[in-house]
Amino acid sequence: MGSSLSCCSSEKVDQGYSGTAGGGNHPWRIFTYKELHAATNGFSEDNKLGEGGFGSVFWGKTTDGLQIAVKKLKAMNSKAEMEFAVEVEVLGRVRHKNLLGLRGYCVGTDQRLIVYDYMPNLSLLSHLHGQFAPDVHLDWKRRMKIVLGSAEGLLYLHHEVTPHIIHRDIKASNVLLDSDFEPLVADFGFAKLIPEGVSHMTTRVKGTLGYLAPEYAMWGKVSESCDVYSFGILLLEVVTGRKPIEKLPGGVKRTITEWAEPLILKGRFRDLADPKLRGNFDENQLKMTINVAALCVQNEPEKRPNMKEVVGLLKGQDRPTMMGTRMESIKYKDELMVMDQNSDNDDDDQDGIDDDNDESRHHDDSGAYGVFGAMEAPKMRDPYKRFGNARGINAKLT
Template sequence: MIFWRCFCCIYPEEHQEISENKSKDYPWDIYSLKELLLATNIFHQNNKIGEGAFGSVYWGRTSKGIEVIGNERKGRDGVAVEVEILGRVRHKNLLGLRGFYAGGDERLIVYDYMPNHSLITHLHGQLAEDCLLDWPRRMRIAIGSAEGLAYLHHEANPHIIHKDIKASNVLLDTEFEAKVADFGFAKLIPEGVTHLTTRVKGTLGYLALEYAMWGKVSESCDVYSFGILLLEIIGAKKPIEKLPDGVKRDNVQWVTPYVQKGAFNHIADPMLKGKFDRDQLKSAVMIAMRCTDGNPENQPSMICKAR
């Protein structure tokens, strides 16, 4: 069985000699298997910090002081797609490929380490109580995520559909700048093609109806997911929540009555304690509602939201 793993790392100012060899075909660092295994203590359970699309995510440190995160991959195809796509994208709001190891039955890919973790840890995880995401930071994260997606949809050639936009796939750097990550489910859309049909993969609550029901992949899939993400950023509610009577309610169902009443203040995360811009709040909620419109033809494009 072939295992794929991926890593994230931070480089100190003195660029060390982890990867002396660079192929002209690959402008990335080339790592040794030994160094990456040592960095993560051979993927020890104590180093595990989360889950990715294809496996568990680990943290570690190399002998040169580089911090690393690794994701133990359980499928060849997803990683091959991810490496291909990462080789194509260059944008400040997309998590870029740093390097890789390839040899024998192992394929290891390396990313920049994001010290402020993922958005989900701040909205629902261990950092939620600290409320490090004030309103300006939340809006910057939303705009940065939109700009990253706008690049994928409109500037990358061929265009790219991410297919798995969610809070855990938005990473945050030292300045809380958003980095859209995890391209294992992504699809390249050839020029002139409006949509593809594929097997449904993704996270419940973020999936557009046309994708969840029929596997139809288009830009609107990411637009819908972004709308759900935006509501999550604003209100810090999970995409789907279970009510006391056992009924499940999604974010759109939760927000809609408040929108109809014009009671936008009730949508904001209580942890903000009223410290948010009312006009921005209303605008952001209305953008999210347009993104999650049941008819894809009524949805805006990501490039409109990024602007």
């Protein structure tokens, strides 16, 4: 965004209307720090929705009654500055009903804040593995709605916006859910804009272990196909209710593809379904979704479908080229697996990694909670009780 990021202060800044957020018609604008401070009750701990290496996210309410989520960056180093600039740049470009767009931002001498619409049903992760998982709000129909909407958001990024955008951090905590459980793909801090005619790039590894395509995790080769791989892992996660990486007795860690592959080869599709569904799912849709996931997580990028093909398959417009395909489970290098902390505590979210400047990779949970994802249940108060949101989960189910 460069010089267009005007400084925020206690003085009123002219409203910079120049786009629409997500798929809506509302404009984004420059907020003052004073506005956001008031909206979040002084960035009160009671208003905190989530926290990660990037900083914290707070619930707020503007003077005109709009509920917002304010992402307040913690560190103002060059890395954080770049991720902030990238996210604002990308969010200002995207206009799709399944992408969380920009509501506004604020920039000061030592402050960087991004403003989004508040999503009353929080993240997909909070329903699969977090504080709402025991309540099983995600029935089969909602799960299929979530995966299709997420796929359509990615299709837009890869094929419809110019330049094309690679998200690079597709995961459950970065799929937010509105009051109708409509999915919105969020958190574009790691996104890459791909110039026309460029098939792939070599870059530093950023993202979340368990979702990373092998060519990206090992060699930093990034393309739209990396997002396809991550989406395939997400498909498996939604259908099975399992984490991308889980810890077994004895401390051994197993990827979701290692667990699923033997069942797929034996045709035991029903055994792949999340037990919390209690058998209430469409078996044909289950088989179709698993086969699409298997195509997406092929080791070689050229064997994976693109997102146009994935959407067609999920809609039933096309048929997979290989039904009952073999899911080629990958093995991450030991040094990468050591960094993964997500299954050491079942309430924790997946941790991010960042190959920042040389061959050593270090732990980085800057993407751990996405925009506002699952907090550990004991640390997270019920947002619907706290904020009196009549559109919350319980209201939708009655």
